[in-house]
Each structure stands twice: as structure tokens, then as C-alpha cells.
Amino acid sequence: MQDITGKYAVITGGTRGIGLATAHALAEEDVNVAIIGRNADTLADAADSLRKHDVQIVALNGDVSRNEDVTRMLNEVKDAFPRIDILINNAGIMKHMPFLESSEDDLSEMMNVNLFGIYNMMHGVLPMMQEQGLGDVINISSMSGLKASSHSALYSATKYAVIGMTEGVMQEMRKHNIRVSYLTPSAVLTDLIGESSLKEESMTHPEDIADIIVSQLKLNPRTFIKTSQMWATNPIHK
Numbered sequence: 720m721q722d723i724t725g726k727y728a729v730i731t732g733g734t735r736g737i738g739l740a741t742a743h744a745l746a747e748e749d750v751n752v753a754i755i756g757r758n759a760d761t762l763a764d765a766a767d768s769l770r771k772h773d774v775q776i777v778a779l780n781g782d783v784s785r786n787e788d789v790t791r792m793l794n795e796v797k798d799a800f801p802r803i804d805i806l807i808n809n810a811g812i813m814k815h816m817p818f819l820e821s822s823e824d825d826l827s828e829m830m831n832v833n834l835f836g837i838y839n840m841m842h843g844v845l846p847m848m849q850e851q852g853l854g855d856v857i858n859i860s861s862m863s864g865l866k867a868s869s870h871s872a873l874y875s876a877t878k879y880a881v882i883g884m885t886e887g888v889m890q891e892m893r894k895h896n897i898r899v900s901y902l903t904p905s906a907v908l909t910d911l912i913g914e915s916s917l918k919e920e921s922m923t924h925p926e927d928i929a930d931i932i933v934s935q936l937k938l939n940p941r942t943f944i945k946t947s948q949m950w951a952t953n954p955i956h957k
């Protein structure tokens with residue numbers, strides 16, 4: 720295992736859910752963390768909650784689907800951090816609806832955040848990691864990126880696309896000692912899925928995904944887990 724103390728991480732969608740839990744877990748490991756969020760107030764609250772850890776915390780306000788925001792935010796990171804070792808592309812949105820009731824706007828809204836957001840972030844960060852000759856990028860897809868279900872056709876399309884893009888980028892980056900991987904969680908107890916038919920305690924919690932991310936980052940840099948699926952062990956209906 721490697722020691723990740725003192726590394727520098729950027730987490731998109733770090734203001735709540737899986738992103739915020741990951742920010743806390745990394746800060747707990749003495750990793751310096753920059754979080755990205757669209758809402759200035761929630762971003763400030765999340766950053767304040769992270770300041771109990773004895774590491775550098777940077778709050779970046781912007782929308783990952785807007786390339787100009789990503790360029791500005793990465794310039795802010797470069798002013799604060801000497802390098803970026805870890806990029807967690809976590810920001811995502813989900814809309815559920817029957818396919819025939821969906822619109823092109825629904826599709827482009829989800830594509831813009833879930834796919835172009837990751838594209839924009841990787842375009843900005845990977846050249847820095849190539850120069851460093853090391854780095855970790857973890858993209859959050861979903862079980863919906865492996866198997867679509869009724870009313871999730873558009874969301875699934877974005878998450879399948881994340882996997883396709885990640886697989887290709889992974890192959891290009893290995894020779895630079897950059898580990899590019901993706902996770903496919905199933906239902907996680909966050910605001911994104913809203914009311915669930917499952918008992919909360921029996922579901923996967925955001926902290927569980929954060930634990931997996933930290934474990935993967937601690938692997939010796941010569942090895943990585945290309946992808947992993949997370950399931951609740953024994954999901955129980957209410």
C-alpha cells in the first residue's frame with residue numbers, strides 16, 4: 720500500500736452525498752482537498768465542515784458542464800495547490816421519466832453534467848498529471864451504466880457513455896503512470912435518489928463508497944482496480 724498523506728485531490732460535486740463523504744475520508748487521510756460545487760452557500764457550508772481536518776481545503780464555485788468554469792476553477796486550484804494527484808469526477812444529476820415523455824433538453828442536461836463534466840475535467844487535469852508522471856482519476860458511473868431499467872434510459876445512456884470514455888482514456892494514460900478507473904455503485908443513500916423503498920440502514924451509504932475510493936487510492940501505484948461494482952449486501956424493503 721502507498722501512503723497518500725500530503726497528496727492533493729480535486730472532487731467534483733463535493734458539497735454533499737458521495738462527493739462530500741469522499742472529501743471527508745480523504746481529508747481524514749491527510750490529503751489536501753479542493754471541492755467543486757455550483758451553489759455558493761452549500762459549497763461554503765461543505766468547505767467549513769471539512770476545515771475540522773488539519774489539511775488545506777479549497778472551495779471552487781462553478782459548473783463542471785461549462786468549460787469556461789472548469790478552466791477558471793483549475794486556475795484557482797493551480798494557485799492554491801502545487802499539483803493535482805487525485806481527481807474524483809463525481810458530480811452528476813439524474814432525472815427519471817418514461818422515454819416517450821422525455822425531451823432533448825432532459826438528455827442534453829444530463830449529458831452535459833454527467834459526461835461533458837467529466838470530459839472537461841479530464842481535459843484540464845490530465846496534461847498536468849502527464850507532466851507529473853503520475854496521478855489517479857476515478858470517474859463515478861453507476862450500475863445504470865451497466866444495465867438500464869425502465870424510466871432511466873437517458874440517465875443510463877450518460878452513465879454507459881462515462882464507462883466508454885473512461886475505458887479509452889484509461890488505455891491512453893497507463894503509459895504515463897496515471898490510473899484512470901470508474902466505479903459503478905448501485906443505490907446509495909443520498910439526495911440524488913430521493914425517497915427509496917429500501918430501509919436506510921440496509922442501503923449502501925456514501926461513506927462506504929468513500930472507503931472504497933480511499934482503499935483504491937492506497938494501492939501500490941504499479942497496480943489499479945480498473946472498475947468495481949458496489950452492491951448493498953442485504954437490501955431490505957421497508
Ligand SMILES: NC(=O)C1=CN([C@@H]2O[C@H](COP(=O)(O)OP(=O)(O)OC[C@H]3O[C@@H](n4cnc5c(N)ncnc54)[C@H](O)[C@@H]3O)[C@@H](O)[C@H]2O)C=CC1
Binds near residue numbers: 734813907912
Ligand atoms: N446515489 C446513488 O444511488 C448513486 C449515485 N451515483 C452517482 O454518484 C455521483 C454522486 O451522486 P450523489 O452523491 O448520490 O448525488 P448528490 O445529488 O447527493 O450530489 C451530487 C453533487 O454533484 C453536484 N453537481 C451536480 N451538478 C453539478 C455541476 N453541473 N457542476 C458541479 N457540481 C455539480 C451537486 O451540487 C452535488 O454536490 C453522481 O454522478 C451519481 O450519478 C451512481 C450510482 C448510485
Ligand SMILES: CC(=O)C(C)=O
Binds near residue numbers: 813861
Ligand atoms: C442512482 C443510480 O445511479 C443507481 C441507483 O444506480
